[in-house]
Amino acid sequence: MTEEIRGPKRGVSTYSYVGELNTTMTLEDCFQDMSDMGAYGLEILADGIIEGYPIPTKEWLNNWFGLIAKYNIKPVEYGHWIESRLYADHELDVEESYEMLSHDIKLASYLGFSVMRTKLGVIDETLTPVKNWREIIKRALPLAEKYNVVMLPEIHAPTLLKDRMIEEYCEFIDKEQTKHFGFNIDFGVFQVRDGINVRAIPGWDPNRPTHSEPEDIIPLLPYVHCCHAKFYDMNENFEETTIPYDKIVPILKEHGWNGYLLSEYEGKNKDVPGYVTTQLRRHHVMLKRLLGH
Amino acid sequence: MLEKEVVQHRGFRNVEKDGEIIGFQVAIRQLGYRGAWLSQIRFDSVIVDGVEYREDVVTWTISGIEYTVEEMKTLGRVMWPLNETAILTVKKPGGLEQGEHEVQVITGHIASYIPPRMDTMYIEMAKRRPNTRKLIIV
Numbered sequence: 166m167t168e169e170i171r172g173p174k175r176g177v178s179t180y181s182y183v184g185e186l187n188t189t190m191t192l193e194d195c196f197q198d199m200s201d202m203g204a205y206g207l208e209i210l211a212d213g214i215i216e217g218y219p220i221p222t223k224e225w226l227n228n229w230f231g232l233i234a235k236y237n238i239k240p241v242e243y244g245h246w247i248e249s250r251l252y253a254d255h256e257l258d259v260e261e262s263y264e265m266l267s268h269d270i271k272l273a274s275y276l277g278f279s280v281m282r283t284k285l286g287v288i289d290e291t292l293t294p295v296k297n298w299r300e301i302i303k304r305a306l307p308l309a310e311k312y313n314v315v316m317l318p319e320i321h322a323p324t325l326l327k328d329r330m331i332e333e334y335c336e337f338i339d340k341e342q343t344k345h346f347g348f349n350i351d352f353g354v355f356q357v358r359d360g361i362n363v364r365a366i367p368g369w370d371p372n373r374p375t376h377s378e379p380e381d382i383i384p385l386l387p388y389v390h391c392c393h394a395k396f397y398d399m400n401e402n403f404e405e406t407t408i409p410y411d412k413i414v415p416i417l418k419e420h421g422w423n424g425y426l427l428s429e430y431e432g433k434n435k436d437v438p439g440y441v442t443t444q445l446r447r448h449h450v451m452l453k454r455l456l457g458h
Numbered sequence: 459m460l461e462k463e464v465v466q467h468r469g470f471r472n473v474e475k476d477g478e479i480i481g482f483q484v485a486i487r488q489l490g491y492r493g494a495w496l497s498q499i500r501f502d503s504v505i506v507d508g509v510e511y512r513e514d515v516v517t518w519t520i521s522g523i524e525y526t527v528e529e530m531k532t533l534g535r536v537m538w539p540l541n542e543t544a545i546l547t548v549k550k551p552g553g554l555e556q557g558e559h560e561v562q563v564i565t566g567h568i569a570s571y572i573p574p575r576m577d578t579m580y581i582e583m584a585k586r587r588p589n590t591r592k593l594i595i596v
Contacts, residue, residue: 183491187460187541212493213540250570250577251534252497286570295570367575436462 173417175452176206176241176425178393179214181445184435186213192228196236198442202449206425208242208282208391211269215276219268229276241425242280242349242391243273243314249286249295256286262301266316267308274312280391280425282349283316290366292324299337302346309345315390317349322361325374326354326381338388348385351393352408353431355379359397359407379412386422394426399447403454414455426452460487464589465561466543472553472595479553481515482506482595485543486563493540494567496525496533502564502581504548505590511548519545554595562590 177199182190192214199205212218216225233240247265249257257265266283273281285294285301295301302316309316320331331348338346353360354377363369382389398406414426428448434440461467469485484504488494501518504511513527520538524547538544546563566580 180491186491187487188462189459210491212537213491216539216541218493218537218539219535246492246569246571248495248498248534248570250498250568250574251495253531284571287573290573290575292571292573 170458171421171423173414173422173456174206174425175202175204175449175456176208176239176427177202177204177445178208178210178242178244178427178429180208180210180244181428181430181441183213185438185441188436189438193232196232196238198445199238200236202446203453204428204445204449205237205239206241206427207238208244208427209240210244211272212245215272219272221272233277240277242282242317242427243269243276243278244282244284245269245273246284247286247301256295259297259300259304262297263304266301266305270305270308270312270314270316274314279314280349281314281316282319282391285318290323290368291328291330292321293330294318302337303341306341306343306345310343315345315347317347317390319349319351319393320354321351321393322353322356322376323363323366324354326350326377326385331385335385335388347388347390349391349393350382350385350389351395351429352410352413353393353395355413356395356397356408379409379416382413382416383420386417386420389422389424391424392417392426393429394448394452395429395431396444396448397430397432399444399451401447403447403450405448405451410451410455414452418456428452460541460543463487463591464489465563465591465593467591467593469543469545470561470593470595473547478551480551481547481549482554483545483547484561484563484593485545486565487543488538488540488567491540492569493537496520496530496536496538498534498569499530499538499565499567500580501527501530502566502584504546505562505564506548506554506559508560511550515549517547519547556595558592558594560590561593562588 215221247262396405466485472479473481564584566584568577
């Protein structure tokens with residue numbers, strides 16, 4: 166494998182292919198597409214991709230390691246969930262949550278990932294995590310260190326980068342002085358139009374901003390290990406029409422941020438064969454121009 | 459490969475036991491991007507030609523293992539894989555008549571990363587987005 170570029174790099178989340186995987190595309194088709202685009206960083210969503218999950222089948226593992234080598238793909242981010250509302254009669258306690266999490270830490274590491282998109286259960290409309298998140302993460306830090314992975318909650322609209330919850334995450338990271346917990350920022354937080362219809366959410370504060378400003382990410386960058394390069398609509402001029410990429414990407418470059426931008430297509434026609442690959446290729450023309458590589 | 463729709467053509471058939479037809483089966487897929495833990499599935503009904511069949515007469519078969527809906531509620535570490543169909547077996551002596559039927563399945567599953575308000579809304583949403591298909595019993 167060639168020496169990795171320092172700075173923002175390009176990749177793809179298999180989430181983009183959700184409308185075609187298992188019907189008109191295989192995992193290998195995704196890898197072929199990424200290879201064509203020169204987008205070598207990969208995110209998988211573990212329970213939708215790994216056959217046999219939580220215990221992968223031998224056949225799937227052989228296929229996985231074969232495809233990684235054949236297409237020169239770098240496993241970047243392993244998406245997984247702590248299902249706090251797994252059972253109807255109680256919310257998972259710290260030990261039950263750790264049981265799920267520890268399995269994923271080991272599996273992610275075995276598959277070659279160093280970053281985990283650790284999705285916590287939420288308790289409200291702005292996606293505040295479960296009350297015991299600190300205990301759960303603290304319990305898992307030694308294992309994350311041992312297996313050399315970093316756990317990242319995904320910061321996703323309608324959460325704002327200036328919300329109190331983000332400060333609380335930062336305070337936790339500083340207090341624990343850990344390199345094994347941080348953020349994945351989903352660019353949907355910067356979306357200026359056609360985003361989540363917050364007005365439809367009961368109890369929504371009409372004075373609350375609907376999105377964050379690109380510069381709001383700057384103080385968070387030391388904690389950000391990965392970004393979901395969320396996109397909805399790439400036009401024929403290779404512009405994203407809802408999210409200000411032309412402002413976001415230069416900020417990441419100027420501040421020397423080092424990590425992967427993983428394309429996550431969230432627009433229409435996901436299940437129309439060829440539509441998503443067209444959108445992805447346009448997205449990567451734009452990113453390649455903005456990044457210079 | 460699976461068909462794009464929730465309700466699949468392949469898997470639709472009557473079920474025979476000891477020379478008698480005891481019911482029918484229909485296979486469904488998930489449209490999301492994740493597998494589902496069995497305990498998070500919220501099944502409502504199978505509807506054929508307007509007749510509703512609920513959990514008292516429906517079992518689920520996942521990766522070859524048959525479960526009652528009641529059993530599924532406690533199975534938090536067994537997953538319905540995204541790339542496999544679930545086979546719903548409906549108890550109905552005599553099965554379905556030969557020919558075309560309108561088949562709909564109303565089911566959903568909850569996810570902890572979505573606001574809890576949504577937990578009770580999945581079935582309503584499933585009802586608003588009918589997945590009815592015309593399938594043939596031979």
